[in-house]
Amino acid sequence: MTKRPFLLGILITLGTLVILYCNFKSNNTAKNYLQAGGFHRSESDVISSLRDKFSLSDGYYDIVGIIKNKIIIREVKTPNIILLNEDKTTTTILLPENIDPKSIFDIAVDPLHDNILEIHCNNNRNVHLYDIKKDTIIKSFKFKQYFDKIIRCSQNTFYAFIPDNRSRNLVLAVIEFDEYGNDHIIETTNIVRESMVDDGMFQKYGSDLVYINYYNNKISVLDSSLTHEKYYHTIDTITSKPKTVTIKNGSIRKFLNAPRYVNQLSQISDGLLFVNSYVKSENYLSKDIDVIDIYDIKNKFSYKGSLFLKRIDNNRISDFLVSNKKLILQYPTTTVIYELSMQI
């Protein structure tokens, strides 16, 4: 290649980049984004010390919960349940073969019994109760219809969002199982979530149910009567919903653009709501930290401060859990445990 075309090419390249930069400076996309999330965060001193660190093989892990001081995590799409013991050793348990690991949507610790894990297989419409000590499934609940965001509220009763045939949205229902193992919808509420657009995290707090949206700052709280819904919001100011399109004669619904997460993970502990937010505030623009915002549930979800957590090997936290004044963070190859002072 001779000098002249080479230099001309370099000039064109630089010119293109300069035009892009000028456009960036003049257009308001970045500014609008910051204004949408335009807010300031304050640092919370809730973390007192690093307690433990466990190394794992590379994978995708979810934190299940804590049973008798053992942290339980699961390797997604595998039958592996890993117990992180107090003496820094790990124990791996394999789930029974009749549970397809790929069908597992979520695993949670049974709020009603020790040693029992609830295995939610949404696509197979099953919830299994698995005794981790006896290594056996002690009960299976087979649902007639698809369910989403299921919460067990008593021995044989569940709160779950089920499809509403008329509107094709999801509606909150109470489903009870009789002694023969058949499910019955005993109550259908007026609480409707537009499928995809209103997707979020559903948790129980005392007798209330808390719903945190993925794609905007909305927090909804339902009391035990399932009729009154109160609304609060996270610290950012993003209220818009992602847009969807319906294609193939209304049979397929998809997002018009890839939706941007506002709140990705959340946890309730000791009257506090912890939310892993993806929205950067004006005073914290660092790209190598994860943010967990803390809200006081008893005080109308008022903002109490944020935890700024340095990423490990540039990896975001894939899951977190707050329990017994411990903050457990899950990364692709590491589990990190912090002690929390909880004096906010």
Added chain:
Amino acid sequence: MNFLCRFKYKGVYFLHYLVFILFLFSIISKLLEFDLFISNLNQSPFFWQDSTTIIAIIILSMEILTTILLFFTKTKKIAYIFAFYIFLVYTGYITMMLLFSPYLPCSCGGLTYHLSWEQHIYLNMVFVIISGFLCFSNYENRKN
């Protein structure tokens, strides 16, 4: 000496196909998920929001043209020059995203889906060097 020449020739041949496969992969993944490609461009603060479809078509056309030119011996040299500048623009764009953008949207699909923006820069830099080397290499003359 003969061995060295043959080794060099095969090396250039290998690099040529590496660039070719990367472009092919990039085109296929962009075409398969064209909506997602446009939506990712839409989220970028460096582009004009109302003309991302045109920008997407220009990018795709440039990549297709380069791949076609890479296919023929006579046009290989021009293809290398195109590839060099395309990789240079991509590297510059990613650098600007990392330096100035207040947020980072999803990068793109295909091979680079699992790469972070930083890793993406390294990959692009490697291909800037490879395509630059191919521009200045004169292996066909040496072969003769």
